[in-house]
Amino acid sequence: QSALTQPASMSGSPGQSITISCTGTSSDVGNYDRVSWYQHYPGKGPKLIIYEDTKRPSGVSDRFSGSKSGNTASLTISGLQAEDEADYSCCSYAGPITWVFGGGTKLTVL
Amino acid sequence: DVQLVESGGGLMQPGGSLRLSCVTSEFTSEFTFSTYNLNWLRQAPGKGLEWVSYIGGGYSIYYADSVKGRFTISRDNAKRSLFLQINSLTADDTAVYYCATDRDWAFDHWGRGTLVTVSS
Numbered sequence: 001q002s003a004l005t006q007p008a009s010m011s012g013s014p015g016q017s018i019t020i021s022c023t024g025t026s027s028d029v030g031n032y033d034r035v036s037w038y039q040h041y042p043g044k045g046p047k048l049i050i051y052e053d054t055k056r057p058s059g060v061s062d063r064f065s066g067s068k069s070g071n072t073a074s075l076t077i078s079g080l081q082a083e084d085e086a087d088y089s090c091c092s093y094a095g096p097i098t099w100v101f102g103g104g105t106k107l108t109v110l
Numbered sequence: 111d112v113q114l115v116e117s118g119g120g121l122m123q124p125g126g127s128l129r130l131s132c133v134t135s136e137f138t139s140e141f142t143f144s145t146y147n148l149n150w151l152r153q154a155p156g157k158g159l160e161w162v163s164y165i166g167g168g169y170s171i172y173y174a175d176s177v178k179g180r181f182t183i184s185r186d187n188a189k190r191s192l193f194l195q196i197n198s199l200t201a202d203d204t205a206v207y208y209c210a211t212d213r214d215w216a217f218d219h220w221g222r223g224t225l226v227t228v229s230s
Contacts, residue, residue, distance in 0.1 A: 006158075036216035038159070045114075045208055045220030046159070052214055089159050093215045097172040103158035 003100035004029065004090055011108040017078040020105045022090030023071060028100050030071040034093035037066060037075045039086050040104070046089065050075060077107075085109040112138070112146075112219040114209050119224035126199050126228075132192040132209030132221060144187040147212045150194045152205035153223075160205075163194065164212070199228045 005023040012018040022035065029035055035053045038046035048057055050066035053073065063078045073092070077084055090102040118130040130150070134143055150162040163183040164172045171183055182195040192209050206223040 032215070034215035038217070043222070045210075045222045046217070047220070048216055048218050051216035051218070055214075057218065091159070091161075091216070097164050097170075098174065099161040101159040101161065 003094070004092060004102035006088075006090060006102035006105045008103065009106045009108065011110055012077075012080045013110045014080050014082065016080050017076060018080060018107070020075045020077075020088055020090075020107070022073040022075070022092075022102050024073075024092050024100070025071055028092040028094040029068065029073055032093045032095065033068075035066065035068060035073040036091045037064075037073075038089045038091065040089060041086050080109055082109050112211060114211070114219060114221035116207060116209050116221045116224040119207060119226045121227045121229065122199050124199055124201065124228055124230055127195070127197045128199070128226065130194040130196070130207055130209075130224060130226070132194075134190045138190055140187050140190065143190040148183075148185060148192045149210045149212055149217060150181075150183060150192075150207060151210055151217070152207045154202070154205040157205075162207075165192070196226075199226075201228050204228045 033053050037050035039049050040046040049060050049064045053068045054066045065076045067074045087104045089104045094100045113135040116132045145167045147166050149164045153159050165183045180197050184193045204227050206225050208223045210217040210220045
């Protein structure tokens with residue numbers, strides 16, 4: 001069982017927006033502004049798309065945005081595109097020098 | 111951009127040992143590599159990602175509780191390489207193992223991973 005809770009799967013149509021939730025505890029998500037999100041295609045390494053709760057690395061589309069309230073972080077993908085079909089994982093720093101992940105969400109673009 | 115390539119995985123017997131390696135681009139200087147914080151993570155079949163171990167640029171080392179005592183992380187800056195020694199393999203160690211750099215409390219560059227299968 002993963003430390004952070006994500007929905008196992010979600011789906012959406014092209015152009016729609018979807019929000020993936022990630023629920024932790026007051027020891028991880030709620031204690032640090034250090035939630036990150038990863039996009040993962042089969043056979044490839046994960047790609048960082050959000051860090052420090054809300055920040056986007058250079059080169060990541062602004063269709064991806066992160067937010068957090070209490071012990072729950074969220075990833076919103078707006079204007080869904082076929083290429084967004086992938087697995088998405090959340091991660092929280094849980095200090096000192098330890099991280100916890102969610103179980104991953106498989107996103108299907110209908 | 112940082113390129114990472116893992117190797118050393120394969121089919122292993124329970125109770126055995128293996129050493130995973132991760133090398134970065136030949137175009138990365140030794141000095142630059144020495145400043146990277148490096149990590150091993152893994153993903154078991156059908157499971158989420160799991161952080162396994164960290165080695166800082168200053169050689170500070172940390173492990174997940176689930177692997178303490180069996181896993182040893184090390185680095186060779188001159189060879190721009192990261193290693194993970196795994197002893198007393200069990201079926202629970204079956205996973206794709208990734209190396210990754212971390213910055214700003216997130217894993218910003220990843221390799222493609224190497225598959226370790228533990229089975230008799």
